[in-house]
Amino acid sequence: xxxxxxxxxxxxxxxxxxxxxxxxxxxxxxxxxxxxxxxxxxxxxxxxxxxxxxxxxxxxxxxxxxxxxxxxxxxxxxxxxxxxxxxxxxxxxxxxxxxxxxxxxxxxxxxxxxxxxxxxxxxxxxxxxxxxxxxxxxxxxxxxxxxxx
Ligand code: TYD
Numbered sequence: 001x002x003x004x005x006x007x008x009x010x011x012x013x014x015x016x017x018x019x020x021x022x023x024x025x026x027x028x029x030x031x032x033x034x035x036x037x038x039x040x041x042x043x044x045x046x047x048x049x050x051x052x053x054x055x056x057x058x059x060x061x062x063x064x065x066x067x068x069x070x071x072x073x074x075x076x077x078x079x080x081x082x083x084x085x086x087x088x089x090x091x092x093x094x095x096x097x098x099x100x101x102x103x104x105x106x107x108x109x110x111x112x113x114x115x116x117x118x119x120x121x122x123x124x125x126x127x128x129x130x131x132x133x134x135x136x137x138x139x140x141x142x143x144x145x146x147x148x149x
Contacts (some may be wrong), residue, residue: 010064011103012083031097033122038086039067040101041124048060048073049110058110062140067124071099071111072115075117082107084143092117107139 020038023030035043050059062084070079076094083106092101099122102108110119125131135141 001035011106012081012087012089014101014103015081015089015091015106016101017091018099018101020099022026022097029096033069033099035073035122039099039122041067043122043124044126045123047121047123049113049116049121052077052110052117053112053115054112055094056113057140060105060134060136061110062105062139063129064133065104065125065128067101067104068102068108069122070102071096071120071122072131073118075114076112077114077117077119080109080111082109084140085147105143107136124142 018033018038020031023032033039033121035041043049049058059079072093073096076092079091079100079102080088081091081100081102082088093100099120108121111128133142
């Protein structure tokens with residue numbers, strides 16, 4: 001575990017916004033996000049979050065193995081990313097042709113959902129509840145363990 005985490009750790013600086021091609025014409029918009037190209041991993045899982053209101057905070061976890069790209073295909077939301085060492089960054093997702101890339105082992109919270117928010121989530125791995133860290137203290141402990149290793 002410590003070794004895997006060490007390999008995967010580092011990665012607040014890997015968090016970044018991605019922009020996808022808009023191939024719109026008079027019939028409307030068509031936005032493309034290809035796995036392994038626009039999205040920096042092969043996509044194994046897709047899920048989407050809707051019906052969360054402005055009081056809800058989702059996420060609140062880190063993933064040991066899964067990378068994500070989050071895209072507000074409608075409406076808007078915010079994503080707070082923490083690195084377990086006291087740094088945090090907030091991103092606003094409000095355009096269907098942009099998304100945030102989240103590497104492994106960052107803490108993430110999604111919140112401030114607009115009423116029409118549809119948050120599309122692309123994941124690099126199939127769902128496995130055991131690779132989620134849902135306790136922030138445990139997350140900080142794992143980050144500390146790998147930075148001290
Ligand atoms: P959760 O991870 O708490 O959602 P969020 O990060 O958006 O707050 O997931 C809610 C429930 O859905 C939880 O019981 C796990 C389950 N789930 C799956 O079975 N498969 C999935 O791909 C995801 C994302 C969640």
